[in-house]
Amino acid sequence: MSNADDSNIPEPDEELDAEPESRDSPTEEAAKTTPKSLPLRVNNLRKEFGGITAVDGATFAVEERSLTGLIGPNGAGKSTTFNCITGVHEPTSGTVHFRDEEITGESPHKIAQRGLVRTFQLARELEEMTVLENMMLAPGGQSGESATRSVLPGLRSTVVEEEEAVRERAWETLEFFEIDHLAQELAGNLSGGQRKLLELARALMTDPDVMLLDEPFAGVNPTLEEKLLDRIHELRETEGLTFLLVEHDMDLIMENCEHVIVMHQGRVLDEGPPEQITENEEVIEAYLGGTV
């Protein structure tokens, strides 16, 4: 959370590397330095499961404070890419850089501690814990995570003070997502949409820098989806967060993302602003089915 606050609302100025012919050489494109900083860079990422190549040399980068969409047909390797970036899978080859440090193959918790936090396609809420407990779990660096500090009489008072602060933030974040009325509910009792909200809210409690959202709107009703998008845009503006999201709803992507990455058969087929993507014949064939 240490990025400059001077660059205000992102403008659609990323066309500088979005000429139509650039799609054939995404590698060089990501490697070349651009005026905007790129907190997340993925270079030639490959992941094989036995004989199947799920990700086959994907290369892309995500710009600071952007809302970047990652689209592609089912089986294109989007979720596997997410898993490789966040350490759930170790990539077969290729590199992942976060804030100019290589994080390839690091364990998931270390990557999350760096500020690169993800949500899951199927919300992974902790069912037997209340919504508030779910929220309070997330913040990093809680001194009470040491058993000795939590148990010993002299040290516990500090833990209690921290807990009060964490609890307050948890309430505020729940209010921000308008699920504060569910605070006492067990997370397992929430509806699908509420789980998505909780997962996003909980990820936010870790104080992330870049968030990877895997289909955050799947199973979410349109009203709620609108709210969630408002929140995401608000977080970009006020907190300077960067978002990379996997999504299937093309209208949503076109309206909200200033940059879109299209994956197909484990490769990056094209990337660029939405208008450019919709004009790409290959993309239309592979994904849009010629409708747009």
Add this chain to the structure above:
Amino acid sequence: MSDDPVQTNDEPSLFTQVVRNDAFKVAVLLAGIWLLFYALSAFLEYPTYGVVATIRRVTFLSAVYAIAVLALNIQWGYTGLFNIGVAGFMAVGAYTTVILSADPGGVPPGFGLPLPIGVLGGILAAVVIGLVAALPALRLDADYLAIVTVAFSEIIRLTLNSPVLIDITGGASGFDNLPTSPVQSILLTDPGSIISEPTALGSFVFGLGEPLDLTRIVMINIVYTLGVLVVLLLVYLVLERAGKSPFGRVLKAIREDEVAAQSLGKNTQSFKVRAFALGCGLMGLAGILWYAMGPRASVVPANFRPELTFYIFIALILGGAGSNTGSIIGGAVFASLLYEAPPLLSDVAVKLLADYNVALPSAPDNVVVTLSTGDPLAVVAFLLANIDTLRFMFMGALLVLLVQYKPDGILGDRTETAAAVPLSDDSRPTNANAGGETDE
């Protein structure tokens, strides 16, 4: 929108608050157990010291079970670590303590270290052995940990049992050279001799027993049992604090979904190791208090058979995995009602039948003979004579029923808050009544 759309939180009455209080629940349970065993032993016309000793024995067993169950609860109930080698870690604790603190001149020889050092060493040894067993397995799935722990516990028992180590462990007949009871060291001028001059405290304590004609041994055992209760309280407080904290929260999260915990930046491996070590240390402590000293002191490999582990699991499931108070209740209910009560009840039944002039035939040798007699009284006699075995069948049946109908245990359906501060709706910061409305 509106501030308070749904619930109106009534303040629970003082009575409900007291009844919901955990200390109250445990106290009522303990009182109930005492009353039951008083009634049973009084009905059987035990002499006063027999009544007292029965109640004392049940209390002691409840307390040591509770400590072991609490230790398992932090591993399995909180973190979801399936350790089925509890007996092995208890054995490590008990054996290490006696070997460290036994008289060097005895057979088998000990190191003659002071008992507190022996106890500490026993706990540490259980932790170390626990880590050796768990470190490779904790990286893998839960099933592997279960296999490794149960194998380890058997390896430990068979090693202790082995004639090769007879000079160190005493082999199958056990470690006979037990250190002096700590209570005797406090109450007697010569701890080795029960008839020696009591210390000032000793004459006071023994004096308390005189009106009821309680012998010194009974009094010593009572003092020891009280000591175990104090340790139980301490263990409970430590685990309550550990559970109601960010530490406990991460443990619960690991139990629920380890990948989710990792994706939130939690080093789950480290938490699992710490929770496992804590549990193993406490299992060591339970083994020490139970078998290395006190009224049941006997350090024999046969004490640490796998069924001990299963008893502790039954007790935990009975009380409600995940709840510390439930662990104590489960331990006490198991030790008293399931383990100690059936033989007494059998005696009561025999006496009742005798009182009504029903003469029971002598129990037949086996089921076939019993049934072939066609005599209902023979069946009764057979059942009563085999009550020790029957209670295991009963435990098995109970376990099946519990898992089927009450998988959360006696206290399991309530949620233990995993935070160092209250999380009720009152904990909401006061300035914020803003967003009330939502989706459904």
